[in-house]
Amino acid sequence: MPETETYHSETIYPVIASDIAMQGTKTIDSLNRLVDYSSLDYIDVPGHLLCPICQYPFVNPYTTKCGHTFCKECLIQALEPNVDLSVECRCPIDRRPLNRDYVEDIFPAPKIISNMVNDLVAYCPNKSRGCQFQDQRWLLQRHIKDVCDYALISCGGIKEDGSVCSQPTHRKFIMEERRIQRDYLLYGYSMLPPTNARLMYGSSNIHTKNNIKDSASSSESVETKDKSNSLKFDQPSKNNLHLNAIKDTKLYQKLASQDDMPLLELQEDIQIPCVHQESDCANGCGIKITKATKEAHNNIGCTKVMLSCEYCELQVAKPKLNLHFExxxxxxxxxxxKAYGCTWIGIRRDLEAEHQSKCHFIAMVPFLSKQDKKIELLEKENKSLRYHLDNISQSLANLPSFGNINRNDSVSSDSTTYSIETTESLGALPVLPVDLSMTNASISHMLMENDRLRADLDHLTTSLAELEMKQNTLFMQENFRNQEVMHSIKGMINTLRQQIHYILLEHRAFTTNSSNPVHIINQSSKVASTNPELLRRRLSDITRQDVKL
Amino acid sequence: MSLPKRIIKETERLVSDPVPGINAEPHDDNLRYFNVTIDGPSSSPYEGGKFKLELFLPEDYPMVAPKIRFLTKIYHPNIDRLGRICLDVLKANWSPALQIRTILLSIQALLGAPNPDDPLANDVAQAWKDNEVEAVKTAQAWTKEFAV
Structure with missing residues (x-):
């Protein structure tokens, strides 16, 4: 944990780092990370050490100026300012205003609190994989990194093709392998129980044994069979040399005298075959297993592991045991x-031989199961009907927005209660509620239709008004144009009139100015011969002059 | 999305160590959704009634308040006809140190002590202020009709 960790972790860290470096193994999951204190399974935690926010023992406890303690992360999150800063940040317990940016407002809790929470006992985080270890939480880190059989570490073994395996596996498989390897190096045989060693190790044991023999008496030739096996070790000779080196030193004496030799001292040097290497199940069930999956296979999957039935003492393969029990x-x-009331209990043989013919319940079973099925069907039907009814009444309850609020509401609620009662109690009269719900549905349909029509009508009226407007403007425009034309025509007529006036005036001036009317007559007769109209006028003029004269 | 450990822990405790008069069960499909039943407090107009509520824990819980609503009809000045509850700790005064059980206890206390001065259902609050005896009678009648 970060800055406020106790003295415990300060001492742990360097140790872990050097351990990993020494082992030369890459850590896979929890090894690389710190143990997540907030996800541990604690044993017996006093309530005062629980964070009021996350309800778990404090992780990195922080205290407020009002004296309340929380996990740092929880407190920071709780004091996160609002986006619009509308709500003041307050202590989650007594609502005293706090600012998470001020050191005097929130600060690391006294060391004694950290020490107390770190001393809480919890299960190993690998409990789900089978580890039963429990200890104070600050010690769990070390347990996982160094000891825990169920921690995942990279295999590091040598594969058949000579490369180093990097698949993760439980530490216990690797440790077992290393123990066997160590024993062979030291004693030439495994200290582990022979069956275990044989099962765990298979043919490669022989190979190692031979290697050791070789190294002891270097003149002996290697068996051909082992040549292929020797590929599993990329540097087989190194082992031999190493063994020789050990044998020559006092260390060998020391190690050989100690049964419980510390493993870590040899881990760097011992090379193990990859535990993921597949081999046939030793029991001959034909399934390929690896050293890592062997245990699970033997416990559950292997068809050759025989168990005796606890009742008839027949030998039955494990996976088939349940089948046998039937x-x-x-x-x-x-x-x-039994479900129908028979209380008889006995062994199966007796059931078939005696009880079956006597038991009245068994005779009734076909009939009763038929009834059961029927009831189940009816219940299903009832459920679906009720669901539909709910839907309908819900849609009716939503109707008030269309008007008729109170009436519809009361109708729907009445019909729901009524229909449920009738279907449950009478059953024979299911028509009535159905009818009611039908009318309800049709009412809702009509209302919707009505609404739609009203909307249509509104639309039509607006479009009509629009059209009217358009027409009016068109009329106006036409009118204006006509008026303009009329005006222009009027103007033209006026100019024409003026011209005629002018001509007439000219004419009159001309006639009054001439002194000889006869001449005019002559003149006019000449003109009249060409234009009878003019002639007529001249004639009238003459008569007028005659009158004047 | 995984369920925060606090919610799991609270749920376990609600089931293993229930508050008297309050029952809260998570929904099978959604563990953030609870069906809640609160018994009307004794010597209140709601005595004898079993009130159903729904409770939902939002994504940000416990940093934001749970959402709670009455499903049973109730005549109460601080609860409107949709079942919404006017309670400060459900809104501005929410604190992450509060829990489901404390909130449900607050609601139970609200049933025991209606507060018509901070109303949500204005008509009910007015009736409560004008004639408390009559309002209490109505509340009793509603309890009998809807919550028994």
């Missing part, structure tokens, strides 16, 4: 009609 004639069972 048939075992010696097993104690209760009557097959």
């Amino acid at each position: 048939q075992c004639p010696e097993m104690t069972i209760s009557c097959s009609a």
Whole structure:
């Protein structure tokens, strides 16, 4: 944990770092990370050491100026300012204003609190994988890094092709391998129980043994069979040399005299075959297993591991045991009609031989199961009907926005309660509620239709008004144009009139100015011969003059 | 999305060590959704009633308050006809140190002590202020009708 960790962790860190360096193994999961204190399974935690926010023992405890303690992360999160700063940040316990940026407002809790929470006992985080270890939480880190059998570490073994395996596996498989390897190097045989060694190790044991023999008496030739095996070790000779080196030193004497030799001292030097290497199951079930999966296989999957049935003492393969229990004639069972009330209990053989013919319940079973099925069907139907009814009444309850609020509401609620009662109690009269719900549905449909029509009408009126407006403007425009034309025509007529006036005036001036009317007559007769109209006028003029004269 | 450990822990405790008169069960499909039943407090107009509520823990819980609503109809000045509750700790006064059980206890206390001066259902609050005896009678009648 970061800055406020106790003295414990300060001492742990360098040790862990050097351990990893010494082992030369790469850590896979929890080894690389620190133990997540907030996800541990604690044993018996006093309530005062629980963070009020996350409800788990404090991790990196921080205290406020009002004296309340929380995990640092929880407190920082709780005091996160609002986006709009509308709400003041307050202590989660007594609502005293706090600012998470001020050191005097929130600060690391007294060391004694950290020490107390770090002393809490918890299970190893690998409990789910099978580790039963429990210790104070600050010690768990070291347990996982160095000891825990169920921690995942990289295999580091030599594969068949000579490369180093990097797949993760539980530490215990690697440790077992190393122990065996060490024993062979030291004694020429494994200290582990022989069966275990054989199962765990297979043919490669022989190979190592031979290597050791070779090194002891270097003149002996290597068996051809082992040549292929020797590929599993990229530097087989190194082992020999190493062994020789050990043998020559006092260390060998020391190691050989100690059964419980510290493993770590040899880990760097011992090379082990990869635990993921597949081999046939030793029991001959035909399934390929690895050293890592062997245990699980033997416990659950192997068909050759025989167990004796606890009732009939027949040998049965483990995976088939459950199947056997369904048939075992010696097993104690209760009557097959137990669900219908038979209390008989005895072994299966007796059930078939005696009880079956006597039991009245068994005779009733076909009928009763038929009834059961029927009831189940009806219940299902009832459920779906109720669901539909709920839907309908819900849609009715939503209706008030269309008007008729109170009436519809009361109708729907009445019909729901009524229909449920009738379907449950009478059952024979399911028509009525259905009808009611039908009318309810049709009412809602009508209301919706009505609404739609009203909307249509509104739309039409607006479009009509629009059209009217358009037409009016068109009319106006046409009118204006006509008026303009009329004006121009009027103007033209006026100018014409003026011209005629002018011509007439000219004409009159001309006639009054002439002194000889006869001449005019002559003149006019000449003109009249060409234009009868003019002639007529001249004639009238003459008569007028005659009158004047 | 995984369930925060605090929610798991609170749920376990609600089930293993229930508050008297309050029952809260998480939904099978959604462990953030609870079906809650609160018994009406004794010597209140809601005595004898079993009030159903729904409770939902939002994504940010416990940094934000849970969402709670009455499902049973109730005549109360601080609870409107949609079941929404006017309670300061559910809004501005929420604190991450509060829990589901403390909030449910607050609601139970609100049933025991209606506060018409900070109303949510204005008509009910007015009725409560104008004639408390009559309002209490209505509340009793509603409890009998909807919550028994």
